[in-house]
Amino acid sequence: MSTIRNLFRSIQVIHRFRRALISTYQRKRYGLKHAHRTCFFGGKVSVCNDLQAAEYSYIGPGCALGPQVEIGRYVMLGPGVSVVGSDHCFDQVGKPIIFSGRPSTVPKTIFCDDSWCGCNAIVMAGVTVGRGAIVAAGAVVTRDVEPYSIVGGVPAVKIGQRFQRAEDEAAHDEMLNGPVSDGQFADPMGHN
Numbered sequence: 001m002s003t004i005r006n007l008f009r010s011i012q013v014i015h016r017f018r019r020a021l022i023s024t025y026q027r028k029r030y031g032l033k034h035a036h037r038t039c040f041f042g043g044k045v046s047v048c049n050d051l052q053a054a055e056y057s058y059i060g061p062g063c064a065l066g067p068q069v070e071i072g073r074y075v076m077l078g079p080g081v082s083v084v085g086s087d088h089c090f091d092q093v094g095k096p097i098i099f100s101g102r103p104s105t106v107p108k109t110i111f112c113d114d115s116w117c118g119c120n121a122i123v124m125a126g127v128t129v130g131r132g133a134i135v136a137a138g139a140v141v142t143r144d145v146e147p148y149s150i151v152g153g154v155p156a157v158k159i160g161q162r163f164q165r166a167e168d169e170a171a172h173d174e175m176l177n178g179p180v181s182d183g184q185f186a187d188p189m190g191h192n
Contacts, residue, residue, distance in 0.1 A: 038056045127145070132172060141156045
């Protein structure tokens with residue numbers, strides 16, 4: 001039995017080492033100076049080099065993140081999540097939008113600690129997705145999402161609450177306010 005445990009631990013060490021190498025390559029490839037070494041990209045993405053990503057954040061394949069995006073600890077962005085909007089001037093009379101340029105400042109979009117955005121969710125620039133919140137797949141988020149709420153739809157509306165008791169939220173907050181937990185990412189579905 002101890003041989004099997006040792007083999008399992010060795011495989012975990014190799015898996016973590018491989019993930020660390022890939023993460024380092026990805027940060028260099030995208031020119032990210034503000035992405036933590038444990039931030040991981042699940043495949044090709046389109047991100048601005050001002051992206052700020054904290055510990056154990058995950059950005060799924062096909063994500064398109066515009067400028068001024070900040071991602072907290074343990075955040076998961078599923079495949080195809082996009083942060084869009086506020087990137088073209090559209091109010092110049094007598095000038096087509098395509099020739100009107102871009103605004104000088106773009107509002108900051110924030111994904112707070114332990115939030116999760118499902119596949120192909122669209123988040124408008126300047127929105128804050130609250131701590132521990134969940135955005136359903138395909139949702140279009142046009143305004144801030146309350147902590148620990150679950151939103152879905154077009155436009156996204158509250159459809160549930162992650163925890164049913166205030167004590168559970170408080171306990172989860174206590175964990176999130178503490179030191180970073182070292183854990184193992186879930187393997188992609190269909191892979192053993």
